[in-house]
Amino acid sequence: MSLRVIQFATGNVGRHALRSIINRPGLELVGVHASSPEKVGRDAAELSGLETPTGIVATNDLEALLALKADCVVYTSQAETRPQAALADITAFLAAGTNVVATSLVWLVYPPHADAWLREPIEAACAAGGSTMYVNGIDPGFSGDLLPLAALSLTERADEILVQEIFDYGSYEDAEFTGASFGFGAPPDVVPTLFLPGVLASIWGGPVRLLADQLGVQIEELRERHETWTATRTITCAMMTVEPGQVAAARFAVEGFVRGRPAIVMEHVNRLTSQAAPEWPFPPEGRPGVHRVVIKGVPGVEINTHVGGGRIDHNEAGVIATAAKAVNAIPAVCAASPGLTHLSELPVAQAHGLMS
Ligand SMILES: NC(=O)c1ccc[n+]([C@@H]2O[C@H](COP(=O)([O-])OP(=O)(O)OC[C@H]3O[C@@H](n4cnc5c(N)ncnc54)[C@H](OP(=O)(O)O)[C@@H]3O)[C@@H](O)[C@H]2O)c1
Numbered sequence: 001m002s003l004r005v006i007q008f009a010t011g012n013v014g015r016h017a018l019r020s021i022i023n024r025p026g027l028e029l030v031g032v033h034a035s036s037p038e039k040v041g042r043d044a045a046e047l048s049g050l051e052t053p054t055g056i057v058a059t060n061d062l063e064a065l066l067a068l069k070a071d072c073v074v075y076t077s078q079a080e081t082r083p084q085a086a087l088a089d090i091t092a093f094l095a096a097g098t099n100v101v102a103t104s105l106v107w108l109v110y111p112p113h114a115d116a117w118l119r120e121p122i123e124a125a126c127a128a129g130g131s132t133m134y135v136n137g138i139d140p141g142f143s144g145d146l147l148p149l150a151a152l153s154l155t156e157r158a159d160e161i162l163v164q165e166i167f168d169y170g171s172y173e174d175a176e177f178t179g180a181s182f183g184f185g186a187p188p189d190v191v192p193t194l195f196l197p198g199v200l201a202s203i204w205g206g207p208v209r210l211l212a213d214q215l216g217v218q219i220e221e222l223r224e225r226h227e228t229w230t231a232t233r234t235i236t237c238a239m240m241t242v243e244p245g246q247v248a249a250a251r252f253a254v255e256g257f258v259r260g261r262p263a264i265v266m267e268h269v270n271r272l273t274s275q276a277a278p279e280w281p282f283p284p285e286g287r288p289g290v291h292r293v294v295i296k297g298v299p300g301v302e303i304n305t306h307v308g309g310g311r312i313d314h315n316e317a318g319v320i321a322t323a324a325k326a327v328n329a330i331p332a333v334c335a336a337s338p339g340l341t342h343l344s345e346l347p348v349a350q351a352h353g354l355m356s
Contacts, residue, residue: 003334004070006031006098008089009077010039010047010058012174013103013137016323017074018048025353027330031065034058035077066092072099072330076323078177079104087121090133094125099333100133101326108135109145110206111340112213122340132336134329134346137322138307139165143291144207144266145343149214151293151301158297159263161211166269166281167289170237172315178239183247184272185240188228200224200254204266208256211264214344219256219264226252229277237272249277289314328352 005027007018021029022044032044037060039047044056059065065073073093079086083105090100107114108122122133136142144163152158172178179185183192194200201222212219229249235242242248249271255262269280274288283290284304291305308317328350336346 002026002028003072003330004028004030004068005330006033006065006068006070006073006093007044008033008065008073008075010034011076011078012319013323013326014074014076015048016320017076017103017327018044019050020323020327021074022048022050022054024327027327027353029054029056030070031068032056032058033060033062033065033077035060062089062092066096066098069096070098071334072101074326074330075100075102075104076326077104080106080181081177083118087118091121091125093129094122094131094133095128097129097131099131099330099336101329101333102133102135103137103141103322103326105135106137106140107202107206108133108340109137109140110210110342111135112342113206113209115202119340126339130338132333132338132341134333134336134341136325136329136343138318138325139268139291140203140207140266141322141325143293143305144204145210146348147291147303147305148207148211148293148295149343149348151295151303152211152214154299154301155295156298158215158295160296161264162267162294162296163207163265164267164269164281164290164292164294166283166292167314167318168271168274169239169315170235170272171239171288171313172318173238175240182250182270183228184250185242185246187245188230188247194250194252195226197224200226200252204254205256207266208254208264210342210344212256212258217258217263219258220260221257223255223257223262224252225255226250229271229280231276235273235276239272242272248272249280251277251280287314289318328354 181193231248253267256264295301308314
């Protein structure tokens with residue numbers, strides 16, 4: 001029997017999740033939430049770029065969606081800028097017995113690391129509804145859990161784990177959220193959201209702790225570092241135009257210290273053009289982006305992941321992959337024990353009905 005699924009939000013990630021749900025055997029789309037008035041009343045097919053109408057139209061009526069008693073909701077509404085509103089949506093579904101897979105609320109990729117104000121209402125709603133919630137994506141998500149865990153499975157002994165996203169964001173048309181939170185286009189003395197004390201650790205500290213817990217080691221300290229690179233000439237890209245003196249690349253990391261040294265590190269290097277920050281690391285083989293893990297130890301393992309290729313731009317691919325990560329998890333999450341879960345508690349084989 002098919003799992004009955006609601007797609008909540010039809011933005012960058014949501015429209016790909018919607019298409020994926022509609023096309024996937026074993027999943028039945030039963031509802032779509034859209035917040036913007038121009039999307040309400042439109043067919044899910046139209047909102048996800050498909051031709052054949054589904055008969056399921058977008059609504060902004062939360063109660064009507066709750067009443068569907070779906071098996072699962074895929075929650076991809078923007079949440080980091082409106083966490084309390086997102087929390088209210090999500091806990092309503094969980095308390096009503098509908099499981100949630102989400103790309104939003106990125107602090108929850110490893111729930112034991114998340115703050116109580118976020119974790120506790122979700123745990124209470126899961127207990128009330130006998131439901132399960134899982135948050136993942138490509139980064140944070142795949143790059144910091146499944147990818148290093150795959151590499152660690154080949155490892156006799158690990159001394160250092162370095163996870164990197166090295167990505168040219170120039171073609172990513174998201175100046176409003178990603179651009180602003182990374183500080184792109186701003187003077188270097190303006191501190192963007194991501195670099196406020198504690199913010200990097202709140203997001204990428206979770207994957208550091210997940211790996212530490214898997215390896216049975218204690219993180220003594222989570223240290224944040226960040227730096228920016230300013231443009232020397234005007235840069236024009238799909239995300240924005242950057243004038244000389246404004247930030248065009250950012251490099252940051254969360255370092256998990258074990259026995260006095262940074263043993264588990266999650267690092268980002270993000271540019272708006274390949275010309276930016278020439279002294280920082282680049283993806284291998286002239287690629288525009290990579291999610292990679294490098295493990296020093298015995299025997300030493302390096303895995304480089306490149307999403308996209310052919311006609312799919314790497315930034316678009318990252319968004320498609322994030323949506324797929326959520327949709328592919330639906331059967332596992334619906335079968336899981338109630339509660340706020342994470343990758344270490346779910347089967348890693350999450351690829352059902354993908355072949356056309
Ligand atoms: N972990 C990862 O790898 C990863 C990668 C990408 C994104 N994410 C996360 O996934 C989420 C979605 O990302 P996105 O790029 O798809 O975001 P987005 O396109 O900026 O926004 C998603 C949608 O959220 C809804 N929304 C925005 N403001 C709202 C409001 N005030 N009230 C109600 N709904 C509102 C809108 O839905 P409608 O258009 O349907 O009205 C919007 O299209 C974010 O939380 C982001 O941080 C995670």
